[in-house]
Amino acid sequence: xxxxxxxxxxxxxxxxxxxxxxxxxxxVNGKPLIAYPLGLVKEAGVKxxxxxxxxxxxxxxxxxxxxxxxxxxxxxxxEQNLLETGGGLSNAQRFLxxxxxxxLNSDVVCDIDLKHVLETHIRSGAIATMVLVERExxxxxxxxxWDPRSKHVKDLRGELGVRTKCSRSLVFAGIQVMEPAVFDxxxxxxxxxxxxxYLPALREGRHIHGYLHSGYWADxxxxxxxxxxxxxxxxxxxxxxKPVPLSAPTSLDIEP
Numbered sequence: 001x002x003x004x005x006x007x008x009x010x011x012x013x014x015x016x017x018x019x020x021x022x023x024x025x026x027x028v029n030g031k032p033l034i035a036y037p038l039g040l041v042k043e044a045g046v047k048x049x050x051x052x053x054x055x056x057x058x059x060x061x062x063x064x065x066x067x068x069x070x071x072x073x074x075x076x077x078x079e080q081n082l083l084e085t086g087g088g089l090s091n092a093q094r095f096l097x098x099x100x101x102x103x104l105n106s107d108v109v110c111d112i113d114l115k116h117v118l119e120t121h122i123r124s125g126a127i128a129t130m131v132l133v134e135r136e137x138x139x140x141x142x143x144x145x146w147d148p149r150s151k152h153v154k155d156l157r158g159e160l161g162v163r164t165k166c167s168r169s170l171v172f173a174g175i176q177v178m179e180p181a182v183f184d185x186x187x188x189x190x191x192x193x194x195x196x197x198y199l200p201a202l203r204e205g206r207h208i209h210g211y212l213h214s215g216y217w218a219d220x221x222x223x224x225x226x227x228x229x230x231x232x233x234x235x236x237x238x239x240x241x242k243p244v245p246l247s248a249p250t251s252l253d254i255e256p
Contacts, residue, residue, distance in 0.1 A: 014222065053077070143156075
């Protein structure tokens with residue numbers, strides 16, 4: 001089992017902090033952000049991880065050198081031009097082989113059990129499984145239409161005009177399990193994975209599974225969200241959060 005962590009983004013919504021430090025290395029409770037998704041995949045038994053890099057790539061590669069001492073073989077997929085999530089995944093295909101893999105955003109902090117997500121994915125027979133979380137009134141996240149009976153994702157961003165009786169306000173958590181068949185949809189060009197894969201697959205009637213996570217989840221994509229995550233983890237101990245023991249390369253003058 002292999003995994004990919006998406007860490008190439010510019011982090012523009014986190015400026016000015018990401019001007020000199022990549023988003024994936026921003027400190028959270030003494031660890032860089034990327035230590036949290038790396039911890040998730042390590043707990044799931046993953047040993048081989050590829051991280052795509054672009055913005056301040058040297059810093060990320062330097063910070064993750066110690067992962068080899070933690071049971072993780074980390075490779076890097078460098079992008080000459082920013083490819084977004086779909087193009088970035090396509091560019092890293094050679095690292096992932098011809099097997100099922102995890103794909104996670106580098107700014108996600110979550111207490112999910114990826115082993116259980118994988119088991120559910122395999123039983124479902126889906127081409128991909130999206131982890132979903134409930135978020136009321138968070139307009140910055142694209143809505144997901146999900147059938148709670150079949151567990152099928154039916155629509156993303158309202159693009160397909162599908163409605164169900166599910167009253168929950170669900171969003172994509174930036175955590176997914178994928179089959180190698182997803183590469184049939186992808187090109188090495190700047191495109192999101194939603195546009196490159198998920199929407200075309202849904203239009204074809206492919207089974208996209210939805211795994212609803214009810215535990216802790218947050219992303220740190222904006223300054224407000226980043227401050228909230230720092231505050232959460234400073235005040236509460238989450239037993240299922242097991243980031244790899246990397247030290248944050250710097251501290252930032254941000255009030256928690």
